[in-house]
Amino acid sequence: MTPILPDTIRPHDLDFSGLLCKRNRMRAATIKDVAHRAGVSTATVSRVLNNSGYFDPETARAVNEAVKTLDYRRNVHWKRLSSNSSETICFLLGNRDALNSMQVKMLMAAERELTDAGFDLVFAPFRYSPNTAPERLQLPRLIAQQGTVDGVILAGLHYENFLDALSNINLPYVVLGNTYIGHQDKIKTDALVYDDITGAYEATKYLLRLGHRRIAFVGDTNLPWFGRRYEGYRRALGENNIEEIRATEDWGVGYIEYGKLAASELLRDANPPTAVFAANDEIAGGVWKTLANRGIRIPEEISLMGFGDREDFSILEPSLTTVTVFQEKIGAELAGMLLRKLQNPEVPLDSRTFPCQIVERNSCAAPRSQKKLVLA
Amino acid sequence: MTPILPDTIRPHDLDFSGLLCKRNRMRAATIKDVAHRAGVSTATVSRVLNNSGYFDPETARAVNEAVKTLDYRRNVHWKRLSSNSSETICFLLGNRDALNSMQVKMLMAAERELTDAGFDLVFAPFRYSPNTAPERLQLPRLIAQQGTVDGVILAGLHYENFLDALSNINLPYVVLGNTYIGHQDKIKTDALVYDDITGAYEATKYLLRLGHRRIAFVGDTNLPWFGRRYEGYRRALGENNIEEIRATEDWGVGYIEYGKLAASELLRDANPPTAVFAANDEIAGGVWKTLANRGIRIPEEISLMGFGDREDFSILEPSLTTVTVFQEKIGAELAGMLLRKLQNPEVPLDSRTFPCQIVERNSCAAPRSQKKLVLA
DNA sequence: AAAAAATATGTAAATGTTTTCACACGCTTG
DNA sequence: CAAGCGTGTGAAAACATTTACATATTTTTT
Numbered sequence: 059m060t061p062i063l064p065d066t067i068r069p070h071d072l073d074f075s076g077l078l079c080k081r082n083r084m085r086a087a088t089i090k091d092v093a094h095r096a097g098v099s100t101a102t103v104s105r106v107l108n109n110s111g112y113f114d115p116e117t118a119r120a121v122n123e124a125v126k127t128l129d130y131r132r133n134v135h136w137k138r139l140s141s142n143s144s145e146t147i148c149f150l151l152g153n154r155d156a157l158n159s160m161q162v163k164m165l166m167a168a169e170r171e172l173t174d175a176g177f178d179l180v181f182a183p184f185r186y187s188p189n190t191a192p193e194r195l196q197l198p199r200l201i202a203q204q205g206t207v208d209g210v211i212l213a214g215l216h217y218e219n220f221l222d223a224l225s226n227i228n229l230p231y232v233v234l235g236n237t238y239i240g241h242q243d244k245i246k247t248d249a250l251v252y253d254d255i256t257g258a259y260e261a262t263k264y265l266l267r268l269g270h271r272r273i274a275f276v277g278d279t280n281l282p283w284f285g286r287r288y289e290g291y292r293r294a295l296g297e298n299n300i301e302e303i304r305a306t307e308d309w310g311v312g313y314i315e316y317g318k319l320a321a322s323e324l325l326r327d328a329n330p331p332t333a334v335f336a337a338n339d340e341i342a343g344g345v346w347k348t349l350a351n352r353g354i355r356i357p358e359e360i361s362l363m364g365f366g367d368r369e370d371f372s373i374l375e376p377s378l379t380t381v382t383v384f385q386e387k388i389g390a391e392l393a394g395m396l397l398r399k400l401q402n403p404e405v406p407l408d409s410r411t412f413p414c415q416i417v418e419r420n421s422c423a424a425p426r427s428q429k430k431l432v433l434a
Numbered sequence: 435m436t437p438i439l440p441d442t443i444r445p446h447d448l449d450f451s452g453l454l455c456k457r458n459r460m461r462a463a464t465i466k467d468v469a470h471r472a473g474v475s476t477a478t479v480s481r482v483l484n485n486s487g488y489f490d491p492e493t494a495r496a497v498n499e500a501v502k503t504l505d506y507r508r509n510v511h512w513k514r515l516s517s518n519s520s521e522t523i524c525f526l527l528g529n530r531d532a533l534n535s536m537q538v539k540m541l542m543a544a545e546r547e548l549t550d551a552g553f554d555l556v557f558a559p560f561r562y563s564p565n566t567a568p569e570r571l572q573l574p575r576l577i578a579q580q581g582t583v584d585g586v587i588l589a590g591l592h593y594e595n596f597l598d599a600l601s602n603i604n605l606p607y608v609v610l611g612n613t614y615i616g617h618q619d620k621i622k623t624d625a626l627v628y629d630d631i632t633g634a635y636e637a638t639k640y641l642l643r644l645g646h647r648r649i650a651f652v653g654d655t656n657l658p659w660f661g662r663r664y665e666g667y668r669r670a671l672g673e674n675n676i677e678e679i680r681a682t683e684d685w686g687v688g689y690i691e692y693g694k695l696a697a698s699e700l701l702r703d704a705n706p707p708t709a710v711f712a713a714n715d716e717i718a719g720g721v722w723k724t725l726a727n728r729g730i731r732i733p734e735e736i737s738l739m740g741f742g743d744r745e746d747f748s749i750l751e752p753s754l755t756t757v758t759v760f761q762e763k764i765g766a767e768l769a770g771m772l773l774r775k776l777q778n779p780e781v782p783l784d785s786r787t788f789p790c791q792i793v794e795r796n797s798c799a800a801p802r803s804q805k806k807l808v809l810a
Numbered sequence: 811a812a813a814a815a816a817t818a819t820g821t822a823a824a825t826g827t828t829t830t831c832a833c834a835c836g837c838t839t840g
Numbered sequence: 841c842a843a844g845c846g847t848g849t850g851a852a853a854a855c856a857t858t859t860a861c862a863t864a865t866t867t868t869t870t
Binding site for chain 1: 851
């Protein structure tokens with residue numbers, strides 16, 4: 059018995075198994091193939107598949123049979139065309155060359171959430187440099203091209219430069235607000251932030267509780283996200299009338315180098331700090347390097363606290379005590395917010411704050427010979 | 435003056451501003467509108483927009499002018515439907531929860547390459563566990579669904595389980611072959627490998643050249659990719675008639691923990707090795723932790739060599755000497771191979787080998803009191 | 811000067827699905 | 841028995857875009 063085939067198929071369009079091919083490549087079954095196999099017209103197949111209009115139950119049976127044997131699946135592009143959605147979300151990264159383990163965690167969590175909801179995740183980094191004129195900034199092609207994505211998650215640095223453009227082309231988006239705070243009033247959109255002020259406050263209190271009085275903050279506070287952590291640090295010190303310790307603000311170098319330089323400077327002091335609170339884990343890593351080079355033991359001689367809980371820094375020995383921002387939760391929640399927004403565009407602006415939490419590991423301990431303070 | 439409009443437009447298709455509408459709703463400009471306005475055919479517009487085939491620069495000017503005034507943006511889904519391609523490549527990750535900095539580098543490099551060629555990059559992790567029955571393994575929806583992606587890059591672990599499925603649905607793919615070697619003969623596809631046998635051989639020779647005679651290899655050689663590095667290690671030792679040193683093979687733990695346990699075992703020896711060659715950087719990190727805990731100085735007391743050049747391990751102090759596999763080049767080349775394959779499906783199978791290179795940093799030095807060997 | 815190649819453009823087919831329209835058949839209603 | 845209605849079906853249009861092919865013009869080569 060020869061299989062039923064469309065007229066347009068010629069012998070060389072068939073492969074050994076009788077399935078349709080084209081130029082020797084297997085072709086996916088189309089509605090036409092199904093129609094032929096079921097001995098009906100494409101219109102009827104469409105009616106059966108969409109359960110619209112009239113059709114004989116017996117015909118439906120034949121159609122479904124054909125669908126099954128041919129493994130027919132509706133063409134994705136047609137589906138997207140008729141539903142006017144691409145079922146795709148873009149994760150916009152802050153910079154082409156950077157994707158650290160924190161972003162990776164958010165990305166993976168978001169991916170899971172989106173996949174479960176039937177969406178795909180594309181990602182696009184953009185190039186940004188501070189001396190690019192605003193009008194020359196370009197949205198990634200993928201986003202600028204209408205219809206390619208249904209929404210955007212922004213979780214990197216400098217995305218504020220793209221917010222207007224996104225609004226202009228009317229693309230729903232959600233942002234991780236932390237890299238943008240200080241201009242928070244300008245964010246007229248759904249944003250998620252983690253409360254790093256309180257996180258830094260708690261971290262500093264933790265060091266105070268261990269008995270430290272000379273706690274240095276390392277990080278350029280001109281960066282808003284570090285400025286906030288500095289604020290928490292300062293509040294904790296202020297409540298206990300303890301003087302702050304800072305190194306030079308801005309060296310114009312990367313985080314790790316920054317930490318190295320700052321640590322060197324702090325160690326030049328006749329009375330160096332007994333604990334260092336780094337504005338992020340990368341800076342903590344730099345501090346670490348300098349301490350290791352000088353043979354200063356952590357935490358026996360100096361305690362070190364990071365911020366961010368970047369998984370890749372778990373390699374340090376002893377392991378780094380830090381503050382986690384729950385990257386997975388953030389990633390999943392960003393995706394969730396966007397999905398809700400897509401489902402119901404009229405929903406009011408949504409802005410939520412996630413707590414941070416100290417992760418006690420082994421880089422912090424009581425200072426050697428210093429009695430504990432009575433804390434406020 | 436009335437604007438030039440397609441013939442098929444009737445009065446009620448126009449809105450107040452003379453723009454086209456339909457059922458009282460504003461209609462977006464189509465390629466036909468542009469063609470009419472520019473006084474050319476839709477084919478020409480398409481050619482100009484896609485920069486394909488021949489066209490007069492003057493015509494192009496007119497078309498672009500029309501595009502601008504009509505604010506025409508082409509419908510992505512129609513384009514994809516017509517050209518029967520999604521302009522999208524999938525980067526298939528080895529596991530839902532893992533995306534290490536090596537993969538990130540390849541991913542970013544591939545992204546750049548693909549974006550430049552007009553493709554988008556989606557990524558999909560799959561869940562894999564050794565006790566999943568082969569017939570229950572599922573391709574990510576994104577890939578299984580016809581037409582969603584044009585090709586796949588496989589660069590993680592365990593992808594061999596998906597190769598048949600990809601062939602069945604006739605989706606072009608390229609693989610990073612290193613995680614699959616041992617079954618290399620089974621790969622009937624375009625594969626790229628980095629030559630880690632030679633890389634490991636060179637790394638071991640480097641340690642020998644420094645004067646080490648007691649060099650331990652740490653890593654489970656049952657894993658094919660470690661087995662190859664072991665092979666290189668052994669060849670270098672064999673050429674110089676030096677005995678190998680191994681720790682227990684399989685602890686059934688993660689890489690870092692593995693490194694820690696192996697180092698502890700090696701240190702129990704009355705005559706411990708003067709150098710350790712770890713099968714990858716993560717294992718090296720574990721070894722590091724144990725050495726650091728015991729207060730053993732690197733490289734003064736023990737030299738440590740990694741493999742892979744994972745950027746996140748640059749945080750170790752002193753920095754880790756390792757073997758780089760040129761992740762960016764690999765990522766870009768994987769993308770390039772796939773693009774070439776898409777352009778010309780008939781091109782013969784392409785399998786190329788990339789060299790590795792030692793990255794001299796600070797974790798290796800001459801052993802303390804041992805005279806240099808004369809090497810073969 | 812003829813032939814060949816390169817350039818520029820239009821026509822029409824193809825893409826996969828839904829939808830509109832027309833038509834047939836059989837049944838009910840006046 | 842004619843008109844009308846409900847049911848089932850197919851042909852063809854419609855959608856926006858690309859692309860294969862044809863044709864016309866210009867330029868280059870012989």
